[in-house]
């Protein structure tokens with residue numbers, strides 16, 4: 391077959407941006423100045439930036455044209471009408487609340503629905519979702535299926551929720567669970583999809599216990615494509631229809647338009663229930679802005695409305711999912727252990743297998759992240775103990791089940807040659823693994839510590 395390796399980019403390139411690879415000695419200096427936290431590395435010192443797929447998409451010519459026609463009226467702008475009708479069309483939900491990004495949507499919704507001490511289950515809460523729940527005194531509970539915790543177990547829908555665990559939680563803690571969430575695709579669990587059957591079953595359990603279900607829908611289009619690819623009987627169903635069915639089983643969603651909105655900023659809440667909508671509305675005006683812009687400019691609303699539709703384009707999704715899959719194969723062929731099967735938006739390195747000699751308390755995934763930058767100017771992100779280790783009530787540190795390094799692929803930004811380069815950098819680091827040592831934290835904030843902590847290598851790095 392002619393496209394066996396990769397379905398080519400279904401676009402051509404109109405604008406380019408220069409990137410630079412600094413010499414290795416300078417990269418080491420950059421790391422020291424950043425206190426070995428890649429969030430503090432200046433973008434101009436990065437060659438390939440795979441920190442995140444959030445807000446890093448390349449917009450299309452149509453979106454840029456939309457930026458020009460953005461209506462900047464404070465209230466009831468044309469661009470909001472377009473945004474609102476697009477979200478309604480995609481989700482089928484009646485009420486649409488724009489926010490400046492996904493976490494603002496989470497904060498608004500949770501501050502209306504969640505009381506201190508209450509438990510919110512999900513397959514895996516994303517870090518901002520968890521932090522927003524915890525900041526309100528709630529408990530964020532992950533109930534992903536056991537297969538989803540094993541980085542090498544092959545399963546078509548590793549993002550699925552464990553239905554027995556959900557049911558027994560709701561039985562035991564009926565009064566103490568205000569609502570349920572389901573993240574599609576499951577970012578913190580490796581960008582793994584959730585099956586239609588699982589969404590349906592989660593919904594049925596929630597209905598039985600009269601709990602609303604919200605989708606964390608950031609990558610709903612990628613999830614829909616996986617359902618088309620791997621789900622029984624969805625092969626001929628258009629993405630828009632699959633997506634609508636996914637949304638139909640929930641009562642609403644929170645969304646970051648920085649993912650499957652193909653925009654650089656933005657988000658929304660979409661809801662079925664008028665009562666919740668009324669309560670969220672007053673919070674919105676207090677914290678984000680008027681109902682028809684929610685912290686965004688008219689031009690952003692315009693670009694998001696167009697991007698949301700483009701993200702449902704099947705050729706785009708086929709290319710996107712194929713590119714990430716091929717990237718995974720290239721990384722694997724370099725001898726690196728990765729989370730499998732490869733998810734929708736990123737390749738995750740399994741740091742516990744790659745750096746077997748570094749114990750979890752010495753932050754193996756952080757060490758791997760630092761060395762990817764040092765070796766090739768590649769910025770990845772730690773998704774391991776720095777992000778998720780927590781002290782229990784007795785003060786003992788509880789480590790997460792996986793130590794991952796995420797190589798997130800921005801949408802429509804890098805060609806597969808860029809990714810082949812990154813795979814070689816990973817290979818170099820793997821070959822030098824015995825010369826890599828652990829890290830310790832020298833400074834950390836109270837919340838979301840991965841963003842701003844400082845680190846120090848246990849043994850000085852020499853090049």
Ligand SMILES: *Cc1c(COP(=O)(O)O)cnc(C)c1O
Pocket residue numbers: 444491492493494516518519573577578606608645646647648649656657
């Ligand atoms: C990115 C993301 C969020 C938060 O969205 P922001 O726009 O970054 O605030 C929430 N949930 C998931 C699954 C995400 O990937």
